Amino acid sequence: MIHIVTDSTAQLTDREIRTNHITVIPLTVTLNGKNYRDQIDISRNEFSNQLKTNREFPRV
Numbered sequence: 001m002i003h004i005v006t007d008s009t010a011q012l013t014d015r016e017i018r019t020n021h022i023t024v025i026p027l028t029v030t031l032n033g034k035n036y037r038d039q040i041d042i043s044r045n046e047f048s049n050q051l052k053t054n055r056e057f058p059r060v
Contacts, residue, residue: 008038030059 005023006012017024026037031050036042042050051058 011044027060032056 003023004020005025008024008026010024012022012024016022026040029036029038029042029047031042031047032054036047038044038047047058
């Protein structure tokens with residue numbers, strides 16, 4: 001059996017994930033000393049806003 005696994009930076013749609021039975025592992029990013037799991041603890045929109053307003057570069 002073959003199973004497809006990717007991280008959340010692939011930015012697949014819900015339909016692509018569901019249709020192709022893909023497992024998505026959330027990328028963890030650190031912003032201002034706090035860890036966030038992509039699409040669980042922080043949305044892409046929130047992440048983008050953090051990039052605009054913070055001086056510290058995020059860490060993976």
